[in-house]
Amino acid sequence: MRSRWWQRGKHLAQSTLASYGAVYFCDRRSAALLFAAATFIVPFHGLLGLLGIAFTNAFAWLLRRPPAVIQYGTYGFNGLLVGLALGLFFRCDLPLVFFLAVISFMTVVVTEAMRLYGLKHQSVPALSWPFIIVTLTALLSAHRYGAVEITVVPIWAAPLGAAFVPHWIAVYLRSLGCVFFQLSVVSGALVALGLLIYSRWALVLSGLGFVCGTLTYRFLGGDMADITHAYIGFNFVLTAIAVGGIWVVLSPASLLFAAGASALAAILSAAMLALLTPLELPVLALPFVTATQLAILASRVQAPSLHLQPVFAPRAPEENLAEARDRLTRFPAPHTTLLLSPFHGTWTVTQGFHGAHTHQGLWPHGLDFEILDEDGSPHRGLGHTLNDYHTYKAPVLACGNGTVVHVVDHLRDNPVGEIDTHNPYGNCVVIAHAGGVYSLVAHLQQHSIAVRVGEAVHPGQPLAKVGNSGRSPKPHLHLQAQVAPHIGSPTVPFALLHALAHDGDVPRYHTHVVPGENTRISPMLPSDWVRRAAQLMPGQTWRWHISQEGRTRTEQWTSTVDPTGVRRLQSDAGASVEFYADTTHTAMYNFRGSGQSLLGLFFLACARLPHTGTDATWDDQPGARDFLPPFARLWHDATLPFATAAPIRTASTLQITHRDVQVHCRVVARSFWLSRMPDDIQVTLLPDTGVHHVRATRRGALLLEARTNP
Numbered sequence: 001m002r003s004r005w006w007q008r009g010k011h012l013a014q015s016t017l018a019s020y021g022a023v024y025f026c027d028r029r030s031a032a033l034l035f036a037a038a039t040f041i042v043p044f045h046g047l048l049g050l051l052g053i054a055f056t057n058a059f060a061w062l063l064r065r066p067p068a069v070i071q072y073g074t075y076g077f078n079g080l081l082v083g084l085a086l087g088l089f090f091r092c093d094l095p096l097v098f099f100l101a102v103i104s105f106m107t108v109v110v111t112e113a114m115r116l117y118g119l120k121h122q123s124v125p126a127l128s129w130p131f132i133i134v135t136l137t138a139l140l141s142a143h144r145y146g147a148v149e150i151t152v153v154p155i156w157a158a159p160l161g162a163a164f165v166p167h168w169i170a171v172y173l174r175s176l177g178c179v180f181f182q183l184s185v186v187s188g189a190l191v192a193l194g195l196l197i198y199s200r201w202a203l204v205l206s207g208l209g210f211v212c213g214t215l216t217y218r219f220l221g222g223d224m225a226d227i228t229h230a231y232i233g234f235n236f237v238l239t240a241i242a243v244g245g246i247w248v249v250l251s252p253a254s255l256l257f258a259a260g261a262s263a264l265a266a267i268l269s270a271a272m273l274a275l276l277t278p279l280e281l282p283v284l285a286l287p288f289v290t291a292t293q294l295a296i297l298a299s300r301v302q303a304p305s306l307h308l309q310p311v312f313a314p315r316a317p318e319e320n321l322a323e324a325r326d327r328l329t330r331f332p333a334p335h336t337t338l339l340l341s342p343f344h345g346t347w348t349v350t351q352g353f354h355g356a357h358t359h360q361g362l363w364p365h366g367l368d369f370e371i372l373d374e375d376g377s378p379h380r381g382l383g384h385t386l387n388d389y390h391t392y393k394a395p396v397l398a399c400g401n402g403t404v405v406h407v408v409d410h411l412r413d414n415p416v417g418e419i420d421t422h423n424p425y426g427n428c429v430v431i432a433h434a435g436g437v438y439s440l441v442a443h444l445q446q447h448s449i450a451v452r453v454g455e456a457v458h459p460g461q462p463l464a465k466v467g468n469s470g471r472s473p474k475p476h477l478h479l480q481a482q483v484a485p486h487i488g489s490p491t492v493p494f495a496l497l498h499a500l501a502h503d504g505d506v507p508r509y510h511t512h513v514v515p516g517e518n519t520r521i522s523p524m525l526p527s528d529w530v531r532r533a534a535q536l537m538p539g540q541t542w543r544w545h546i547s548q549e550g551r552t553r554t555e556q557w558t559s560t561v562d563p564t565g566v567r568r569l570q571s572d573a574g575a576s577v578e579f580y581a582d583t584t585h586t587a588m589y590n591f592r593g594s595g596q597s598l599l600g601l602f603f604l605a606c607a608r609l610p611h612t613g614t615d616a617t618w619d620d621q622p623g624a625r626d627f628l629p630p631f632a633r634l635w636h637d638a639t640l641p642f643a644t645a646a647p648i649r650t651a652s653t654l655q656i657t658h659r660d661v662q663v664h665c666r667v668v669a670r671s672f673w674l675s676r677m678p679d680d681i682q683v684t685l686l687p688d689t690g691v692h693h694v695r696a697t698r699r700g701a702l703l704l705e706a707r708t709n710p
Contacts, residue, residue, distance in 0.1 A: 015070050015076055016036075016053050016057075017029050017036070018071065019073035019076030021035060022073040023080065023179055024194070024202070024238075024241070025246045026199075028194075028197060028316075030194075034191070034193050034194035034197070035180070038180055038182055038191050039182060039187075041177075041182050041184050041187045042087075045087040045181065047087075048083040049081075049084040051097065053076040055104030056078065056104045056107050057070055059075075059107075060075040063108060068562060074111065075107070077128075078110075078134070081131040082103060082104065085131070085135045086138060087181070088181045089139060089282075095147035095148050106134050106137065110134060111130040114129060114130060124297050127292060131284070132289065135284060136281060139282075165185060170185050172188070173191075173192060174228050175236070178228065178231045181231070183231070198316060202246075202317055205241045205244040205245055206240060208258060209237045209244075209262040210233060212259040212266075213236025213237075213263060213269075214236065226269070226270075226273060231282070232266075232269040232273070232283060235268075235269055235285060235286075235288040236265050238285070239261050239264075239295070240259070243292055246320070248296075248299050248310055248311060249309035249310075249320050250641050251321070254641075257299070264294070264295070265287045265291040265292075268286070313564065321640055323589065323590055326623050329621045329647070330589070330607075332512045336494070338495055340400055340460070341499055341523035342441055343523070344523070347369040347370060347391075347520070348370055348519070348520050349369060352515065352517045353366070365493050366478055369478075370389075371391045373390060385416065386475060388416075389474060391476055391477065392466060392468065392475040393445060394477075395465060396429075396444060396463050396464045397461060397463060398463055399439050399441075400431070400439065401433065401457070401458055403456050404431055404456075404457060406486070407430075408423075408426070410427070410447075411423055411426050412446050416468070416473070420469065423471075425440065425470045425487055425488075426468075426469025427469045427470070428440055428487065429441050429451065430485050437481055438481065438484065438489070439480070439482075441479055442470060442479075442480075443468060443469055443478050444469060445469070448464045448467065449463065449464040450462055450463060495513060496512065498511065498523065499521050499522070499524060500522045500616060501513065502520040503520070507522070507614065508618060509616045509617065524610060526611045526613065527611055527612060529661070531583055532687035533660070533685035533686055533690065534609050536579065538559050538567065539559065540558075540559045541557065542557040542708045543555075543556050544598060546704065546706040547705045549703075555572060555598055557570065558570050567580065571593065571599045574597075575591070575592065575597045575600060576599070577592070583611065584610070586608075588603050588606065591622070591626055592626060593626060595626050595627030598694060598706050601678065601681050601704065603622060604650060605650075605652065605665035605683045606663055606691075608652070609663065610654065612654065615653070617651065621647045622648050623647070624648045648667060648677075650666065650667055652666075653665075660687075662682065662684050663683040663684075664681075665680070665683070677698070678696035678697055678698045680697045681696045681697075692708055693708075
């Protein structure tokens with residue numbers, strides 16, 4: 001019973017702090033505490049904000065909204081703003097508390113409606129529209145009620161700290177505090193400190209937005225008293241943070257974009273003041289949400305031309321940029337066409353992209369494959385007949401899910417050395433894949449095609465056999481991706497997904513690769529044995545016994561999944577890492593915490609883990625930020641949009657035995673800041689148990705060893 005009440009109290013505290021943090025897009029608890037403190041400069045005002053959170057969360061719980069959504073502050077932050085706004089515009093008494101309770105129910109309903117609409121239509125974020133709608137409704141309805149008295153308390157003149165800072169700094173700090181309807185310098189200073197803890201670039205963006213918005217307002221002849229007394233300054237601040245690094249990846253282009261959006265917010269502020277002031281209504285956050293939603297929409301529609309990268313699951317600006325660079329260096333680009341190898345076994349690329357013979361002009365992106373024997377010969381004997389060739393009659397497989405849209409099956413196979421120039425592709429199959437991309441396999445054997453137009457196919461399904469039809473002097477398989485279903489359509493770049501390159505004793509795994517000529521390549525065949533060792537099932541826990549530098553300690557990991565489907569490994573030591581796992585591989589990203597932690601070492605070793613049924617090697621480049629010492633991390637963050645910090649490069653080997661799966665990771669490159677990192681990490685995984693043993697050394701000396709009971 002005590003444990004259950006403890007958990008409820010913990011969730012209540014988390015949802016309350018999350019509500020304060022969400023106002024500035026922040027998920028850092030220490031920063032949220034400072035934001036909360038900023039609302040209590042005028043105590044009864046802060047109390048009404050806290051009541052707003054309590055009422056909205058209580059109604060959300062009574063309406064059986066998802067607990068995790070409540071915990072993330074989705075409802076509470078709008079309730080907080082509504083409570084703070086009512087505390088500003090109304091006299092604090094018992095009727096006002098009742099009014100807040102009723103209006104909080106409306107806050108939950110409006111928030112839920114907008115949340116569900118956004119999930120269904122994947123539109124731009126709702127931001128603080130529920131707060132605006134509910135607050136304006138409250139102000140309008142109060143004109144008909146005598147029990148709640150509209151009044152602006154002397155919060156505007158709060159002089160705390162104003163005498164000790166220059167005028168424009170004081171105006172900036174008051175604009176920061178005005179997000180919480182607090183205009184004192186002390187309140188703004190607490191918010192600035194919270195932003196500094198949460199994200200240095202969020203603080204920089206807040207200053208950029210304030211300067212650009214204020215200068216625009218002043219240059220156009222606006223009344224500068226509006227910046228604080230009409231509380232429009234915070235609109236410039238929030239717009240720049242949202243557009244410069246939260247919903248768009250931080251970059252030099254995003255800084256210019258944020259400056260322009262803040263100027264737009266200044267113009268919208270003037271327009272909305274002219275519209276709403278005669279009605280005795282405040283503009284609230286209307287300029288911010290309007291300018292930000294327009295900017296987000298523009299960034300998503302015109303991202304390439306604006307040199308912007310939109311964000312759909314926002315985090316702190318530094319984290320968004322680190323994740324974007326992680327995707328760029330470790331994973332396929334978002335719009336890359338990915339195809340599985342259309343064959344079994346090991347084949348050799350005999351002509352690659354921009355080849356010397358046929359892969360030219362409008363059709364440069366094609367791969368030709370042949371089967372070569374140990375001596376590198378494509379045939380047995382003299383190779384005078386088609387049957388002498390190892391590739392002839394080899395099975396051809398579908399390279400992804402799709403629908404057959406074109407089949408040519410009637411053309412004869414050419415004798416060796418002859419070609420058919422009238423039908424360059426010969427017998428072929430064209431398959432339509434998701435995203436408007438088509439794959440084509442060509443030079444197939446006459447009457448060997450086993451699928452028909454309109455038939456749905458799955459990866460690895462047999463399509464036909466290799467022949468020698470079309471412009472093909474000897475049996476080989478041609479693969480290309482194209483923009484239309486018609487034979488002869490221009491090609492587009494593509495990569496082979498989950499492939500093994502045989503360039504040494506142990507094959508090298510590639511998540512995606514465009515193989516060059518003479519590369520020996522084979523599809524990676526997933527192993528259920530390795531998958532069971534690397535699956536890290538949600539709800540699973542690991543209790544570690546760690547020996548490090550003569551001391552022993554314990555640490556617990558838990559595998560979780562949040563309402564958006566993001567899976568995480570979380571350590572009770574404060575570290576966490578997100579990961580993706582399917583039948584083919586496990587990939588880890590967004591590590592947060594100490595790089596010296598056990599979870600940090602595991603991330604380095606297993607940031608990429610193929611579920612291959614054979615021993616394999618691979619290279620990786622995990623993000624270095626959380627492995628840097630504090631001073632180096634500050635420098636890294638300061639230069640983040642303009643330079644790439646020296647990455648960590650690792651070389652890993654997977655070894656499979658009848659008992660376990662072992663990963664041996666060598667750190668082969670790192671910056672001088674990371675000289676204290678281990679250079680060798682070994683991880684042992686057991687099927688159905690997961691990671692079981694971690695051992696880290698530097699120059700042969702043991703740094704750490706950890707075990708968990710299977």
